[in-house]
Amino acid sequence: MLLEVREVTKSFTVRTGLFTKSRQEVLKGVSFVMGQGECVGIVGESGSGKSTLGRIILGLEKPDRGRVDFSKDKAGSSLARSVVFQDYSTSVNPRMRIAGVVAEPLIGLGLNALARKERVAELLEEVGLSQDLADHYPHQLSGGQLQRVCIARAIAPKPSFILCDEAVSSLDVSVQSQILDLLRGLKERYRISFLFITHDITVATFICDKLIFFKDGMVVEQFDDLAMLPRTENPYARQLLRAAHFLEKPFARRISHG
Numbered sequence: 001m002l003l004e005v006r007e008v009t010k011s012f013t014v015r016t017g018l019f020t021k022s023r024q025e026v027l028k029g030v031s032f033v034m035g036q037g038e039c040v041g042i043v044g045e046s047g048s049g050k051s052t053l054g055r056i057i058l059g060l061e062k063p064d065r066g067r068v069d070f071s072k073d074k075a076g077s078s079l080a081r082s083v084v085f086q087d088y089s090t091s092v093n094p095r096m097r098i099a100g101v102v103a104e105p106l107i108g109l110g111l112n113a114l115a116r117k118e119r120v121a122e123l124l125e126e127v128g129l130s131q132d133l134a135d136h137y138p139h140q141l142s143g144g145q146l147q148r149v150c151i152a153r154a155i156a157p158k159p160s161f162i163l164c165d166e167a168v169s170s171l172d173v174s175v176q177s178q179i180l181d182l183l184r185g186l187k188e189r190y191r192i193s194f195l196f197i198t199h200d201i202t203v204a205t206f207i208c209d210k211l212i213f214f215k216d217g218m219v220v221e222q223f224d225d226l227a228m229l230p231r232t233e234n235p236y237a238r239q240l241l242r243a244a245h246f247l248e249k250p251f252a253r254r255i256s257h258g
Helices: 050-058 098-106 113-126 131-135 143-155 173-190 201-207 226-231 235-243
Strands: 003-015 021-034 039-043 065-070 081-084 161-165 193-198 210-215 218-223
Touching: 003 050, 021 050, 021 065, 021 218, 039 050, 039 201, 050 081, 050 161, 050 193, 081 143, 098 113, 098 131, 098 143, 113 131, 113 143, 143 173, 173 193, 173 201, 193 201, 201 210, 201 235, 210 226, 210 235, 218 226, 218 235, 226 235
Parallel strands: 039 193, 039 210, 081 161, 161 193
Antiparallel strands: 003 021, 003 065, 210 218
């Protein structure tokens, strides 16, 4: 086991009137586990609480109740974690060159300037970018290239876990496919565990090993075998599958990773 989320709840204060406020429960006892090298998808519509859960898992917010536990390495230290966000344009400092963006996680690792430069070149190559882009600024890159830069930065510290929060939803469909292929290759090569938060079930079934259907802050259905998806009895899961036309075509071919 790499990650265990246990009975996590979270609420926020919202204004209900000119002088009144109330607490709105966003997460309602969320629990699941994932293992090393797995890609688990959390699928749900906007406002379902997916991103709030992601921030809690990353430690950016604290749950009201419940726990998020990551396994430790052999020395007892926490495993390295990274994140790739939806908005690649605001995820990087526009005043930094690409080399500086990718090198950010390397600061403090004891690498000299030459070693950092060589590592940045390796990382850019790893995500399918030319080393010549190292001296460019973010605005000089396309959206797909910039998201590859964000992925290079995410894998720089050699993490065991990467959270992707709608990581391809802002990209053109053709570019989405390229980025998903890249992420799948990294997962297989380095046994990185990915938690893939998305509203797009087509994207989720392309890259994920397991799926969690999320609605109104709760896990309403979970599948460890994607071939079983058409057998779901959950109305919400069936609604998402039907909207993506997954219940209309031979399903085995739709989820093939070949």
